[in-house]
Amino acid sequence: MTVTDTATTGHEAGRVTVLEASSVTMRFGGLTAVDDVSMRVHEGEIVGLIGPNGAGKTTFFNCLTGMYVPTEGTVTLKGAILPPKPLKVVRAGMARTFQNIRLFGNMTALENVMVGRYCRTSSMALTSILRGPKFKREEAATRERAQELLDYVGLGRSTELLARNMPYGDQRRLEIARALATDPQILLLDEPTAGMNPRETEETMGLIFKIREGGLAVVVIEHDMRFIFNLCDRVLCLVRGSLLVEGTPDQVQSDHRVIEAYIGGDDEEESV
Amino acid sequence: MSRRILPDSVRATHGPKAPWLALAGGILFLLSGLLSWSYDDRILGDLSIRFYPAGIQLYAMLFGVIGVILAVLLLRRPPWLSPARGLRILGTTGIVFVVWIIASVAYQSGGLINANEGGWVALVGAVLLTLAGHLSPEVDIDVRRWPRLSSTLEIVIIVVLMAILLFTVAYTLDIQDGVIFASFLIALIGLAGGLLGTGFGGYLGFIGANNRRPLLLAAFLVAFLFPFTQDGSDANMSIATQVLIFATTALGLNIVVGLAGLLDLGYIAFLGTGAYVAAMLSSSGFATIGWKPPFVVVMLIGAATAATFGLIIGSPTLRVSGDYLAIVTLGFGEIFRLAMFNLDGNNGPDLTNGPNGIPAIPDLELLGFDFGEVHTVAGIPLGRFSNYYFVLLLLLMFVMLVFTRLNNSRIGRGWVAIREDERAAEAMGVNTFGLKLLAFSVGAFLAGLAGTIKAHQDTSVSPDQYVFLESAFLLSAVVLGGMGTVVGVLVGATILKLLPEKLREVNDYRLLVFGLLLVVMMRFRPEGLVPSKRRQLEFHEEDQELSELLQAEHLQAEHLDPEQLEPEHLQGAK
Known part of the structure; x- marks a missing residue:
């Protein structure tokens, strides 16, 4: 060869x-x-x-x-x-982003990424209402992972900003972070x-x-x-x-x- | 957000006079309270006496007090309040208030000549306040300058507000005359709107968010203490229990409409399902099923039946877009009513006694506590309605718990994502169909739960209690109060149930009045009286000013400094 x-x-x-x-x-x-x-x-x-x-x-x-x-x-x-x-x-x-940004504009950056974690978490109605230790652990883990991903794409400080208020370039990064959240x-x-x-x-x-x-x-x-x-x-x-x-x-x-x-x-x- | 009526040049030249105009308007209002409003002393609780304000004259003086406060604020210019907006609301409502009273005086005593000087002075005052509101410059509210109070002081504020709330409710229920009641409501809208519209409301929300637990505790204490203020009388307690059932059901509907964003036009059928199940399993002589399980079991069966119906209706329709769901639920509501009407033995099994319904449902008896009897606690007699009031209050608390906990969870985030962009939510792995079906069946479950208690409280069930109009009222309560919030729905439900009880004079026109009310709401405040911030943003997608204000309030509530939030890569560029 x-x-x-x-x-x-x-x-x-x-x-x-x-x-x-x-x-x-x-x-x-x-x-x-x-x-x-x-x-x-x-x-x-x-x-x-x-x-x-x-x-x-x-x-x-x-x-x-x-x-x-x-x-x-x-x-x-x-x-x-x-x-x-x-x-x-x-x-x-397999995860994707969109040509015309499709973020959840009225959610904060962190919440957007947390939505991405949806398919890798499992708390359902009863667990959410009873708020047992499993729910709290999973919620904390979701939040932590979302923050990690925001840091990863360079939006670590914009956690609490509404997606619709973010500059255009940041919105594109946020979309990537949200996609990455689905593992x-x-x-x-x-x-x-x-x-x-x-x-x-x-x-x-x-x-x-x-x-x-x-x-x-x-x-x-x-x-x-x-x-x-x-x-x-x-x-x-x-x-x-x-x-x-x-x-x-x-x-x-x-x-x-x-x-x-x-x-x-x-x-x-x-x-x- | 500002509605500018006057041209900029007029505002520029006459702007500095605004505080003095507002001050004059407030003083005129105060003065009008001391004057006579009517020549006739037999109407509206006697407004003919000078220098002895009563009833409506006192309301006018309250307009004056708020007007003066706002005028002083205009002079002092605190950076976190915008008195101009408050003045506009206060002034405009003031004009409506005064015109309404002058018109009532003229109508009731047979001529405009009977309207005395007080009303006219107040009218001038209201116009001056409005003018001042339109003249004075808009302040960009800077929420970072919100005063920081000690936590004790914040709790004191909450307690004072709750005391005012309890007093206002008791006072409102005491008003017997329909016209005075309406005047009081108009005044209440103007006074609260004038104060809170300055941006003070946002600050109160901030204080509330800082002290969530004390606030909840105080609110429930107020609700719990209410029956003890009624001295054994059932008149107001009967209204209160109706309000509670209505509010509980509306809150369940708010999970479907406000959180998941689904339009359900037949929700009353789920309440009816619970009620009919409870009636059929009760020990009424007309009950059609021989089995008499304990009430807790009945509750679960009723709720589970309603939830099953919800699943059956929801599973085929929730896969398609919202309009179909609205039509199908509308149909389901009618099917339910007609089925209950016809299951009388002639057309199928005898389950419901047809149009006669199931009467004579006995009072509840839980753990040896008979709900039909008067119990005396601390010397205060609590009648039948008070007993149901306490159970319904517990149920309301349970529904509130379900609502808020679902909202603040993975599921709640999924619902928001679905409302925002369903396709994107699905592409991000949110099980949209499953979550919509969940909202639908949880809503049905809670309505069924409320229905089982309602059957015993009403002592009878019949098909004509569950007509489409009731579903429409429930939806109005949600829309009027505020989609997606607990407090909003409580306010909406209270207004919609209390108004017809108090305004017997206009009862024939109540549909017209509610219709008009909703149209006006949709024009000026589509997000409802007490909206959730997210819903407010959704209704004003184009309003950048609003989104930045709410953003700042959010950061303030999280105790974050906006200056530190610039992304790293932008900081270097500056």
Whole structure:
């Protein structure tokens, strides 16, 4: 085995597959939003998902997380097939953020993250009313873990602020903290730096690297090419619902079909 | 938040005169109390005598006192109060109050000529107060400057407030004349609104939050002592027990509506389920079931039956969006009533005696304590209604406990998340369907519990007690009082049950009055009289000023300094 071989194939083969989407297709009536897309994500890997507007990136995310039921294809997490129900997907260990921030605006930052702990805690009605030692222990643990996660994403001081009063960049971090609270094995981020200034973008990159260090796999949708190519181990480019190119950032970056898809509308017409 | 009627230029030139206008208005109000309001001395508890204020003249003088206090505050300018807002509320309500009385005098004594100088002086005073409120500059309330009191002083404030509450309730119940009662209510709204609207209400909430236990203790002491103020009379106690049943049921409904955000239009059916179960299992001669278990067992069966119905209704409908639930529950309420109407032996089994219902349900007897008899405690006789009052008070406490504990738990957080964004909540692992079903069945369970006691207190059950209108009233109590709070629902339920009892004159129009009241509420204060902070925020998504004020109040209550809360990465940038 040569050195170059280990760099390309060994990278893939030596690691455990966390998420595998095989031939996922999503049709809305006559429109095929996602067409036969397959993706494999390994442990500790950061995968980027790019493509022009309307390419089906977010729809693909929704298929992965069970918010849409794919017309065809399956999604497996660590070998087990995921039922297309958001609740079960989260419990199985996949968490996400949203393109247009969907925090619980009238809750504090801490409460938002505590909601994320919901699926990993179990106090029900009677326990909550009786307030036994189990309830108190679990409540304290939830609070402690939530505070820990806020510290982790750099919002340790904003604990008691209402989410709707927080600056835009902080809201994006809070969404990540909330997703992390569900103890995921893989994190899906939908445009985590949209609307951020360069400084905040850089901090977000640091945060995502830190999350990867913790052993999580990360899939990122982003329009900011520099961000994607600096961040990701592997990049997938979707165009009009189908997978156009998959490869390392360098490969994708230099692929003329990707450049065409983004800026070369005229070229396409000529070639047809 | 401010409603600016006057142009900025007028406010700028005449603003400095505002405190003096307010002072003049307050003094005119004080003066009007000493003058005669009516030529006719037979109406409204005699307002014809000069320099001997009584009844309504005293209310006018209270307007004056608050007006003067607010005027002084305008001059002193404390940073944590905004007297302008209080003055606007006080003045506007003052105008309504005076016009209402002048109109009543004119109507009752046959002509406007009978309205004497007192009313007109007060009217000028009210207009001056309103004008001052609109002229004076808005103060951005700085809650960080809230005065810090010693804990003893804070508890003293709570005790004084509770004493005022007990006195006000006793006084209100004592008023027999409908017009005077209405005047008192208007005055109460103006006086309380004028004081609390300055931002003082937020401060009182802060004190209350600091002393939760003493506050609860004092409140229950007041409620517990109330029957002892009635000297064995059942007149007010009968109203009080009705208020308690209504409030308990409304609080159960508030779990469904206020916490989980589900619209239930047939809630009264769950109360009815409990009542019918208790009636059928009672030792009434008309009871249709031979088994007579002890009452504690009956309570559990009634509540469990109601909860089962809740599960049956809820499980198919809660998966879809809210509107369907409203329609299905509306239908369920009618189905329940018609089923009770028809299960008379001719159309199916004889369970309910049809339209006749089950009468002659005997009084409760628990541990040898007969609820039908008069018991004398410390020389004060406590009648039948007082006995039920104490049991219902215990039940209310239980429902309050369930409400607050569920609200402050993992489940409560889940409910808030569902109200905020159901799809996002589900994507974060919140079992939305399960939590909605839980709210629905817990609400049904508590209503069923209340129903079993209600059957014995009413001594009979019949289908016409459980019509749609009752569900609508329960919902109104929740909306009027404040979704998601305990105190709000208690206030709403008290108003809705007490008003028809006291305002017999307008009883025929009560639906019209409640309808108007709700419309006005939706326009000016959709979050209810005593809203939860979260609900207030939800109703004013666009109001940045409000969210920052509530944010500051929250930080203050948590004893945190906002200056220290800047995220680290922003501090470097400054």
